[in-house]
Amino acid sequence: xxxxxxxxxxxxxxxxxxxxxxxxxxxxxxxxxxxxxxxxxxxxxxxxxxxxxxxxxxxxxxxxxxxxxxxxxxxxxxxxxxxxxxxxxxxxxxxxxxxxxxxxxxxxxxxxxxxxxxxxxxxxxxxxxxxxxxxxxxxxxxxxxxxxxxxxxxxxxxxxxxxxxxxxxxxxxxxxxxxxxxxxxxxxxxxxxxxxxxxxxxxxxxxxxxxxxxxxxxxxxxxxxxxxxxxxxxxxxxxxxxxxxxxxxxxxxxxxxxxxxxxxxxxxxxxxxxxxxxxxxxxxxxxxxx
Amino acid sequence: xxxxxxxxxxxxxxxxxxxxxxxxxxxxxxxxxxxxxxxxxxxxxxxxxxxxxxxxxxxxxxxxxxxxxxxxxxxxxxxxxxxxxxxxxxxxxxxxxxxxxxxxxxxxxxxxxxxxxxxxxxxxxxxxxxxxxxxxxxxxxxxxxxxxxxxxxxxxxxxxxxxxxxxxxxxxxxxxxxxxxxxxxxxxxxxxxxxxxxxxxxxxxxxxxxxxxxxxxx
Numbered sequence: 001x002x003x004x005x006x007x008x009x010x011x012x013x014x015x016x017x018x019x020x021x022x023x024x025x026x027x028x029x030x031x032x033x034x035x036x037x038x039x040x041x042x043x044x045x046x047x048x049x050x051x052x053x054x055x056x057x058x059x060x061x062x063x064x065x066x067x068x069x070x071x072x073x074x075x076x077x078x079x080x081x082x083x084x085x086x087x088x089x090x091x092x093x094x095x096x097x098x099x100x101x102x103x104x105x106x107x108x109x110x111x112x113x114x115x116x117x118x119x120x121x122x123x124x125x126x127x128x129x130x131x132x133x134x135x136x137x138x139x140x141x142x143x144x145x146x147x148x149x150x151x152x153x154x155x156x157x158x159x160x161x162x163x164x165x166x167x168x169x170x171x172x173x174x175x176x177x178x179x180x181x182x183x184x185x186x187x188x189x190x191x192x193x194x195x196x197x198x199x200x201x202x203x204x205x206x207x208x209x210x211x212x213x214x215x216x217x218x219x220x221x222x223x224x225x226x227x228x229x230x231x232x233x234x235x236x237x238x239x240x241x242x243x244x245x246x247x248x249x250x251x252x253x254x255x256x257x258x259x260x261x262x263x264x265x266x267x268x269x270x271x272x273x274x275x276x277x278x279x280x281x282x283x284x285x286x287x288x289x290x
Numbered sequence: 291x292x293x294x295x296x297x298x299x300x301x302x303x304x305x306x307x308x309x310x311x312x313x314x315x316x317x318x319x320x321x322x323x324x325x326x327x328x329x330x331x332x333x334x335x336x337x338x339x340x341x342x343x344x345x346x347x348x349x350x351x352x353x354x355x356x357x358x359x360x361x362x363x364x365x366x367x368x369x370x371x372x373x374x375x376x377x378x379x380x381x382x383x384x385x386x387x388x389x390x391x392x393x394x395x396x397x398x399x400x401x402x403x404x405x406x407x408x409x410x411x412x413x414x415x416x417x418x419x420x421x422x423x424x425x426x427x428x429x430x431x432x433x434x435x436x437x438x439x440x441x442x443x444x445x446x447x448x449x450x451x452x453x454x455x456x457x458x459x460x461x462x463x464x465x466x467x468x469x470x471x472x473x474x475x476x477x478x479x480x481x482x483x484x485x486x487x488x489x490x491x492x493x494x495x496x497x498x499x500x501x502x503x504x505x506x507x508x
Contacts, residue, residue, distance in 0.1 A: 007419040021335070021337050026343075112491055114449070120465055214455035
């Protein structure tokens with residue numbers, strides 16, 4: 001509640017002014033929502049005919065299958081990007097110059113190129129240029145892996161680097177080897193602090209599976225477009241889009257909620273590695289976007 | 291037909307495409323900064339209902355895929371027959387609405403990282419809410435806000451390609467034109483990637499420089 005620090009407990013005049021602001025703000029927001037709803041009504045978007053598709057069992061199965069495809073791509077991409085991130089974070093922290101240089105270049109490259117361009121290269125480019133056919137599913141999964149894996153590599157590295165130096169120095173002093181220091185001392189502490197950030201990056205992965213729509217991977221948005229263009233259903237694209245939006249938002253909110261919950265628990269615990277959490281959070285500001 | 295030929299033979303396409311990208315980016319960047327600032331002001335304001343509106347907006351938009359937002363503006367918006375907007379405008383609106391949620395969060399968390407004592411001291415001196423915010427908190431918050439804000443704008447630059455997926459003259463859309471002309475699509479797309487590297491890498495270096503200089507200052 002840092003917001004309350006910005007202003008005093010309002011007196012009578014401030015209360016009146018806040019009340020006025022609140023009323024005006026509410027009227028504006030409700031006005032915008034009301035206008036959209038009004039346009040819905042005027043253009044007949046609330047007609048029962050345009051919503052009747054929900055009652056067809058076949059369409060319910062179609063959407064369920066599409067949801068399955070979305071989740072399938074999400075699961076594969078999540079696992080692969082965690083692996084990719086771990087490998088390249090280790091590569092960047094390597095003591096061998098050429099390994100860390102190479103890893104840095106790869107990570108920076110995939111972070112700078114737009115994900116959709118990566119997916120296009122994989123889907124259209126590789127098949128025509130190199131003669132290797134990649135299915136839409138794998139193009140989405142590999143694209144997500146390359147992009148999110150690179151972001152996660154940065155998150156992992158930031159988390160490990162944020163730990164107090166004394167941790168690794170003490171471990172070396174005890175005679176541990178490089179790998180032992182990393183796996184037994186640094187990673188367990190860093191991972192704990194980074195877990196919320198990793199989860200919120202997984203939200204990004206989930207959101208970005210929607211890009212599969214553009215290369216016609218049969219996920220939720222693809223089916224939304226398909227159903228929305230069915231003339232015999234009255235082309236209910238707005239209605240399907242709204243239902244699909246609710247599904248996406250619900251899934252992402254659950255994941256984000258989990259990440260927030262974890263963050264709160266980590267904050268409360270005394271040995272949460274506060275520095276690592278802060279560093280991870282700074283990285284998150286990058287990660288939280290696409 | 292070397293790789294360079296693909297670029298040189300279609301240089302008109304690339305020029306037009308990247309010009310479109312930059313146009314889309316500039317309009318959306320300015321729009322998202324304005325809307326994001328308004329939303330952030332709502333989220334730290336003393337009016338509970340405005341705070342609630344801001345929170346709901348940010349939570350919904352941050353958890354919606356950008357593809358879905360643009361999907362809505364590309365296919366569903368025309369059904370409402372509100373006002374006939376060009377696809378470019380609709381793409382801008384989608385990008386602005388989406389990016390503003392992230393801008394809002396960055397500004398808000400930047401305001402929150404300013405030590406509590408600063409605001410308390412300025413209040414003790416009799417500053418009003420507006421004075422506290424504009425003369426004490428915001429000037430200090432800037433250094434916490436600008437580096438992540440730059441990151442968000444870089445992400446926006448890359449996100450403009452999603453608008454191209456719904457076909458708009460823009461760098462990501464070069465693929466379609468290339469395959470119509472029968473050029474090597476693989477090499478052509480690699481040139482698109484190179485183009486984005488040229489746009490993104492200097493911005494990233496600038497952002498890191500800012501970040502390093504300003505985060506050590508405190």
